[in-house]
Amino acid sequence: GAVVSxxxxxxxxxxxxxxxxxxxxxxxxxxxxxxxxxxxxxSLMLMATSNEGSKATYxxxxxxxxxxxxxxxxxxxxxxxTSAHPEDSSFYICSARSGGRDTGELFFGEGSRLTVx
Amino acid sequence: GQNxxxxxxxxxxxxxxxxxxxxxxxxxxxxxxWYQQHAGEAPTFLSYNVLDGLEEKGRFxxxxxxxxxxxxxxxxxxxxxxxxSYLCASMDSNYQLIWGAGTKLIIKP
Numbered sequence: 423g424a425v426v427s428x429x430x431x432x433x434x435x436x437x438x439x440x441x442x443x444x445x446x447x448x449x450x451x452x453x454x455x456x457x458x459x460x461x462x463x464x465s466l467m468l469m470a471t472s473n474e475g476s477k478a479t480y481x482x483x484x485x486x487x488x489x490x491x492x493x494x495x496x497x498x499x500x501x502x503x504t505s506a507h508p509e510d511s512s513f514y515i516c517s518a519r520s521g522g523r524d525t526g527e528l529f530f531g532e533g534s535r536l537t538v539x
Numbered sequence: 540g541q542n543x544x545x546x547x548x549x550x551x552x553x554x555x556x557x558x559x560x561x562x563x564x565x566x567x568x569x570x571x572x573w574y575q576q577h578a579g580e581a582p583t584f585l586s587y588n589v590l591d592g593l594e595e596k597g598r599f600x601x602x603x604x605x606x607x608x609x610x611x612x613x614x615x616x617x618x619x620x621x622x623x624s625y626l627c628a629s630m631d632s633n634y635q636l637i638w639g640a641g642t643k644l645i646i647k648p
Contacts, residue, residue, distance in 0.1 A: 428581075465626065465640045466582070515581050528572075528636070530581040 425449055426518050428531025435506055436539055443501045443534045445516030451496035452518035456528070457489075460513045472499040506538045541565045543639035545627050550645045551617055559612045559625050559642045567632020571603050571610045574626040576641065582626055585612065614644075622646045 425448040435441050445455055453474045458466040470491050471479040478491035488510075490502040499518075503510055513535050517528040542564045551557040563571065570589040574582035588594055588603035588610060600613040612625055624641040631637055 465638045467638075468635065471635075513579075528584065530583070533579075533581040535579075 426529045426531045434537045455499040455518045458515045545639040548643045561627035563629040565629045565631040569630040572628040576624045
């Protein structure tokens with residue numbers, strides 16, 4: 423299947439700093455990528471839909487000024503957690519759709535575990 | 540509202556068969572997905588059903604009944620490595636995935 427790579431896998435940062443997470447589709451072009459957050463023992467929560475060349479669409483309750491998403495190319499989307507705080511500590515996962523929207527198959531990155539001290 | 544229901548936890552024996560059920564209510568319907576997620580890892584795609592009936596893929600099969608808003612994932616010849624959470628997700632009319640909370644499957648020797 424298609425490959426989506428996410429980096430970094432683990433990141434520890436101090437409160438107040440910003441952290442950037444990259445999501446790359448390695449062998450296909452993805453016009454749409456999705457960013458999710460998962461707290462322990464809970465399901466994935468969609469944060470935003472990232473569209474190449476345009477602004478991301480954020481889900482209700484997700485602060486767009488805190489979680490900056492940039493989808494500058496067909497193979498790269500980035501999520502920047504600005505002024506991170508301990509409550510932002512979570513598992514962040516990206517996914518990309520391969521093929522037309524009707525097929526719907528999503529490929530996920532490996533995930534990035536963020537710990538804010 | 541939109542809602543996905545699946546059992547929180549199930550236990551089965553190695554070599555046996557287990558069926559994980561999922562019921563859904565979404566605004567429009569564009570397919571039902573099953574994902575497997577091992578602890579600390581990202582989910583991996585298992586199956587996609589958009590038409591009624593059973594889709595078989597090796598040891599795993601997935602069934603869909605659109606009229607009943609119901610799906611199940613059937614795992615045969617269970618192996619210890621099948622211990623994981625299984626996530627059911629429905630795609631709504633906006634092509635957005637609505638996720639269930641996941642079913643933790645525990646396999647015992």
